[in-house]
Amino acid sequence: MTPRTPATPGTPAALDLDKLFAARLHAARVRPYLATALFALHTVESRRVPTMAVDRHWRCYVSPAFVTATPVEELAGVWVHEVSHLLRDHHGRGDRVARERGLTGPGDRLRMNIAADCEINDDVFGEGLARPEGAVDPESMGLHDGELMEDYLRQFRLGPHTRELVWLDCGSGADGLEREWDLGPDGAHGLSAQEQDMVRFRVAEGIKGHPGSAPGGWQRWAEEAFHPPQAWRELLGAAVRSAASGSGAGQDYTYGRPSRRSAGVPGAVLPSLRRRPPRVSVIIDTSGSVSDTELGSALLEVASISRAVGGRRDLVSVLSCDAAAGVVHPLCRAEGIPLTGGGGTDLRSGFAKAVGSRPRPDVIVVLTDGQTPWPDTRPGCRTVVGLFSRQDSHGSSWSEDDPDYVPDTPPDWARTVVIGSAPGGR
Template sequence: MPLDREKLLAARLHAVRVRPYLADALFALHIVEDRSVPTMAVDAHWRCYVSPGFVARMPVEELAGVWVHEVAHLLRDHHVRGERYAHEHEAYGPGERLRQNIAADFEINDDIYGDGLPRPAGAAVPAMLGLSDGLLMEEYLGLASLSGAADLSWLDCGSGADGYARPWELGPGGADGLSRQQRDAVRFRVAEAIRGRPGSAPQGWRRWAEQAFHPPQPWRQLLGAAVRSAVSVPGTGGDHTYRRPSRRSASLPGVLLPSLRRTPPRVCVVIDTSASVSDAELGSALLEVAAIVRAVGGRRDLVSVISCDAAARVAVPICRAEGIELVGGGGTDLRAGFARALRTAPRPDAIVVFTDAQTPWPAEAPSCRTVVGLFPRPPRADDEEDPGYVPAPPEWARVVTIG
């Protein structure tokens, strides 16, 4: 049978009506009809694969709940977390894929239904195995073997739920997928919508909104202090004005002395967009750009952003931090980013760099203060003689480890 697209879109509209804070994410999904999909599934690039038979036999209200279920996998980054879990525990294969999918469902199904979204029959919930609500996917994987959920062998929410590619998926080169910057922008807008409507979202969503881009760790305060220190050194942003005469003029009759007016500093942000920097780390960098704008009095014209992998892109003036298009994905050479920042006119008073440090650095300190927001990496064998070598920024940079 053909896909009843009108019914499917009506279900999405119902989901938006009862969960308005998820509207940006729900409308960002691109529908792909595919009869080989068991029900509905998503991939990491925000495509939603739909079985026509599944849509035909589901009531609209329950279908709306499936919309919310699938988009929750993507908002909570289950594909990245699933890949990380598999790597850390060497857990691969179809059985592990199913375990991760079930654990991811346990995380989201305990609080997305109700209030206009009836829970479909057979939906995986923690009570099936006698587990408590409110835990994360990784916690459920650590608590139970999930072998008691054998009747869920049909479950398949796609690679967006666990990081395992499916035969029906179009892959990273397929049409209509979202870039990683677009995906982070959607997450940012949904998190802002949840925080802007206190009390209207379940606890699980509120927790996600607070932690998705703002982990409760001291690095945010440390980074803010480092940036303020970099832009407030003597001589930064100073200028003389006669609009308000200096108080010293009173000691020199007939002489009008100018006062020193402090102007906000100019900041150039260089963001490492190489393939080794994750989507979540780029999202953190974009939120820090917004914080830097607030630190200079909201003057967006004083903050510019440079994307840099092996080459530096054009310095982009700030309009909205979440709307910045970060370009890259190759190797890394931040020397090009520093050179581009120092060619910016007027020259910046401070350079803020977000990177994992796996890059060559300028041989000499730049002419302005530098702050590095460092995405940490474990020791790894490199081209260095020391097998525990960890790439590190130079001593002339003020370094704050993020996360």
């Protein structure tokens, strides 16, 4: 290592790049499956960060004072910690969690950062990587190892036990919230989305190509990195919004605002076409093959459907159906909807009742396990099917009446989303 000229008194020390890059090389040697990602990071000297931090564009901001004060072995651990945030997409996941749970304040983002640290630090250190003093891990927070950021986020709040934690600011790469020191999307040396995916792919391929060389958390991440389970809540909401915005959905004529074409027809007033919030009819399968857990999930989806159409609960109706359709209930509160049934399954009666209701729905949403006959013809409105994932603990298809029964797949005219798949992450 080349010796450096000591800084003059009162002059801030320059960033010791030799020491910093020696630490990165050490990290790559002891965690070779992360080498591609470690060397993809671009270093930015910054006295505004407390230690080291990353942004969502794969820049690593480094405090010169922190590098000077930290041994090489600990710096190597920080390198691995920071690049882990980016590989595991904590910034994208943080944004999604913020939208889903309404987490908007800086305190919420700080909790995300700590939760993300817990996800990473449970298996980062040891075997050549020294543990920095005060690093956050699940044990220090009284939590269990092996969980995801989203899980940890539900299990703790900020308080006296979090005041002394270090690494409370790993940058926007850890929680999605842009910092004042970020160079932003237009700054130099950032990686594009395609380049980031390429780095993740090479790291995942390296882990899968040498099984046993990485901890279990990294092996699970590598398996799911490019084959993630469906983010079914987002898909269901997107499917409902797509169906509701289709041609003919939620459209009506009004004389409140005459059509501009009236000018071409002297003496006549023509109505104009307007968009109105779509009406949605939700059919919930309450047959004996649907579990209480799935019925509870169905009620949660009703609330999500209400949000997908602008929060107008008066435009969402719900009916339960096993072999016969029940009563159509307007949506006041999802938890107040009676779900009656428990018999056999034939949702065709539910379709008939939904289509025949007045006012007629623009979109029909069916929440079912799929063990039902389907209508022979397309209803007169768009249809979305939320299909409960029927998997037992061994990953096999399940039916309480006949283990060999394979239900008919939903028809081609329905948009189908599988409900119950775990969200992607680690």
